[in-house]
Amino acid sequence: MLVMGEVHTGLLQSSGEIPESACRDVLHLMSGETVRLSRRPMIYAVSPDLLTGVDCRLPSASRSRIRGVGTVVSHSSITGGRVVQGSSYARVERAETDRRLAWSHYLARPGVIEVLGKAKSSDLGDGFIGDPQPNGLDLGSISARFMDVVQSSPLLDRRAPFKVARTKVRWVAQPGDPAIRFTLNADQTRTIRIAHSGDFTPAVVDLCEDLALHDWLLTTLLLIVERARIGGRAGPEVVAKLAPAVDHLLHLWMPAARVDEALVPYWHGLEDRMRFTAQWERLVRRIRDQLTLNDAAMLRSARHP
Amino acid sequence: MLIFAISGKGGTGRSVTSTNIVYRHALQGNDVCYLDFDFGSPTAGAIFSVGAVARGTRRHGLHEYLRGDCAEPHQVDVWSESDREGLRTRPPEAGRLVLLPGSEGGGELSGGNEDMVRRCVQLFSRLNEEFDLCMVDVSAGRSYTAELVLNATARLPSIPFRWLVFHRWTRQHIIAADGLVRGDDGLLDAGARLGHDPEALRDRIRFVRTAVLEPDAAELVGLRDEQRAWLFACDQELRELAGRHKVGRTAMLGKIPLDPILQWREQIISDEDVLASKIANAETASAFDELAKKIVDDTAWEGL
Ligand SMILES: Nc1ncnc2c1ncn2[C@@H]1O[C@H](COP(=O)(O)OP(=O)(O)OP(=O)(O)O)[C@@H](O)[C@H]1O
Numbered sequence: 001m002l003v004m005g006e007v008h009t010g011l012l013q014s015s016g017e018i019p020e021s022a023c024r025d026v027l028h029l030m031s032g033e034t035v036r037l038s039r040r041p042m043i044y045a046v047s048p049d050l051l052t053g054v055d056c057r058l059p060s061a062s063r064s065r066i067r068g069v070g071t072v073v074s075h076s077s078i079t080g081g082r083v084v085q086g087s088s089y090a091r092v093e094r095a096e097t098d099r100r101l102a103w104s105h106y107l108a109r110p111g112v113i114e115v116l117g118k119a120k121s122s123d124l125g126d127g128f129i130g131d132p133q134p135n136g137l138d139l140g141s142i143s144a145r146f147m148d149v150v151q152s153s154p155l156l157d158r159r160a161p162f163k164v165a166r167t168k169v170r171w172v173a174q175p176g177d178p179a180i181r182f183t184l185n186a187d188q189t190r191t192i193r194i195a196h197s198g199d200f201t202p203a204v205v206d207l208c209e210d211l212a213l214h215d216w217l218l219t220t221l222l223l224i225v226e227r228a229r230i231g232g233r234a235g236p237e238v239v240a241k242l243a244p245a246v247d248h249l250l251h252l253w254m255p256a257a258r259v260d261e262a263l264v265p266y267w268h269g270l271e272d273r274m275r276f277t278a279q280w281e282r283l284v285r286r287i288r289d290q291l292t293l294n295d296a297a298m299l300r301s302a303r304h305p
Numbered sequence: 306m307l308i309f310a311i312s313g314k315g316g317t318g319r320s321v322t323s324t325n326i327v328y329r330h331a332l333q334g335n336d337v338c339y340l341d342f343d344f345g346s347p348t349a350g351a352i353f354s355v356g357a358v359a360r361g362t363r364r365h366g367l368h369e370y371l372r373g374d375c376a377e378p379h380q381v382d383v384w385s386e387s388d389r390e391g392l393r394t395r396p397p398e399a400g401r402l403v404l405l406p407g408s409e410g411g412g413e414l415s416g417g418n419e420d421m422v423r424r425c426v427q428l429f430s431r432l433n434e435e436f437d438l439c440m441v442d443v444s445a446g447r448s449y450t451a452e453l454v455l456n457a458t459a460r461l462p463s464i465p466f467r468w469l470v471f472h473r474w475t476r477q478h479i480i481a482a483d484g485l486v487r488g489d490d491g492l493l494d495a496g497a498r499l500g501h502d503p504e505a506l507r508d509r510i511r512f513v514r515t516a517v518l519e520p521d522a523a524e525l526v527g528l529r530d531e532q533r534a535w536l537f538a539c540d541q542e543l544r545e546l547a548g549r550h551k552v553g554r555t556a557m558l559g560k561i562p563l564d565p566i567l568q569w570r571e572q573i574i575s576d577e578d579v580l581a582s583k584i585a586n587a588e589t590a591s592a593f594d595e596l597a598k599k600i601v602d603d604t605a606w607e608g609l
């Protein structure tokens with residue numbers, strides 16, 4: 001019917017970026033199973049998928065009572081030794097019968113939530129993307145917990161270089177003519193709707209996580225530039241406020257680097273409309289200009305004290 | 306940084322002072338949040354003039370969150386949701402100012418459980434990711450709430466925290482403030498039982514005097530000589546008492562003068578109240594401003 005997921009993204013609670021081995025150790029603590037790691041184009045470490053059993057009301061735009069039983073798949077990841085994500089998703093499918101079966105049945109289909117009774121896929125999707133009801137399926141709190149496990153690791157010093165809120169991306173994928181829509185809400189939440197041709201594959205999850213990562217980077221860089229109050233205070237103070245961006249963020253922008261080739265056109269489609277990279281580059285130039293100006297001013301005052 | 310606001314007695318000015326400190330800290334450019342853990346009487350909404358949560362919130366207050374009835378507590382952005390025009394415009398240099406209200410009609414927390422401690426730990430660590438400073442109004446006296454936060458901070462060794470003990474400048478208040486910290490089952494006792502190092506914990510506690518009327522204050526010029534002499538003698542006695550109870554100058558972080566408008570109404574004192582309408586005293590605003598700096602100034606917190 002459809003797949004729904006939620007990705008939370010935040011700054012790793014450590015003073016500097018952590019090396020590959022530390023990424024592995026932090027994520028290893030979660031399950032004891034092997035951590036998957038790739039080095040190119042950037043160090044990316046991800047915990048094994050873990051399951052959470054659910055038997056709850058599913059989201060519904062029409063506020064119908066729809067019961068779903070099954071499991072949610074989640075994992076945590078660290079990108080560039082600096083950015084943490086907690087990500088969960090479930091495929092929602094019609095059950096064969098209207099009664100609940102033994103857990104062994106659901107465990108045999110990891111990541112599937114079966115709908116007991118009638119439900120329309122569009123009603124479920126709209127309900128999930130819109131205002132979620134309390135006491136229903138809450139992928140957000142599962143993803144938040146998967147982030148917490150990383151953030152509270154005793155291996156981290158918790159002295160992050162700046163404070164920043166986590167962002168939350170809720171997404172829905174349905175079969176259809178390929179299309180993607182990304183919406184920014186007033187708070188820290190964003191939504192993505194994807195229509196994909198053919199069967200759903202976990203590559204769609206990777207795409208959503210990559211979009212969430214870059215949306216967080218952009219949101220955070222905007223915040224740092226805003227906090228720096230360029231033009232509103234002395235140059236060296238502005239530069240001090242901008243420094244964490246240079247030290248910790250600028251090198252992380254690599255859109256679609258981890259995205260399956262077949263899905264890269266979705267990224268391009270969004271870029272054409274949302275101009276993420278153009279905005280990122282403009283901000284980076286602005287930061288670099290401030291650094292250059294400040295260097296020049298320092299040089300001048302050193303020559304003519 | 307987590308700051309816990311507590312007092313030996315009720316009605317000391319703990320809520321009014323701690324909210325004003327947080328407000329000043331936001332004006333100084335920091336992202337701050339205020340957690341109303343005074344579950345018996347959540348009044349922070351009223352002080353920030355957010356009418357919708359004046360007596361706590363009906364949906365997802367901290368009380369519900371700690372009991373596990375909701376996944377995330379309600380957050381109020383004071384800069385946009387306050388009913389006071391003066392608070393509704395965020396100055397360009399100011400950071401975020403967020404209130405996490407208690408639950409309306411929630412009642413005191415009575416004996417919690419391991420789950421509640423776990424949720425409190427989770428709350429503090431998530432907020433610490435996002436805010437430079439979190440001020441927690443822990444309510445007056447020994448309480449389960451005080452134990453809860455002592456327990457939570459013992460499990461978060463890498464998140465810095467400090468305690469402010471508010472008291473008025475009277476015999477009873479001085480004795481009560483000392484008792485709350487050093488008495489049987491006081492903060493140090495309870496803290497040690499819950500895994501804190503008592504010496505380290507002691508260094509993280511400072512006292513704040515509220516609603517102080519100095520005997521030489523301008524308000525007192527009309528007094529007779531006999532009255533003034535009596536006040537000076539009384540003040541001297543209190544100083545000695547405070548010294549004996551280790552609540553004296555060295556352990557004091559600051560003091561807030563008595564202000565007529567706070568005596569009449571629990572509110573935030575904005576610069577506009579001082580400069581434009583002139584209803585508040587400049588000394589009060591600058592005392593809040595000063596304290597807002599001192600709570601994060603390490604030199605003010607060096608070992609005693
Ligand atoms: N500096 C001050 N000058 C004059 N009045 C003050 C001052 N600070 C606080 N007050 C007043 O003292 C009273 C008690 O203050 P507040 O409600 O903040 O105390 P509290 O310790 O939080 O009380 P409770 O224990 O009931 O929560 C209020 O009416 C408040 O306006």
Ligand SMILES: [Mg+2]
Nearest residue numbers: 319320343348
């Ligand atoms: Mg109070």
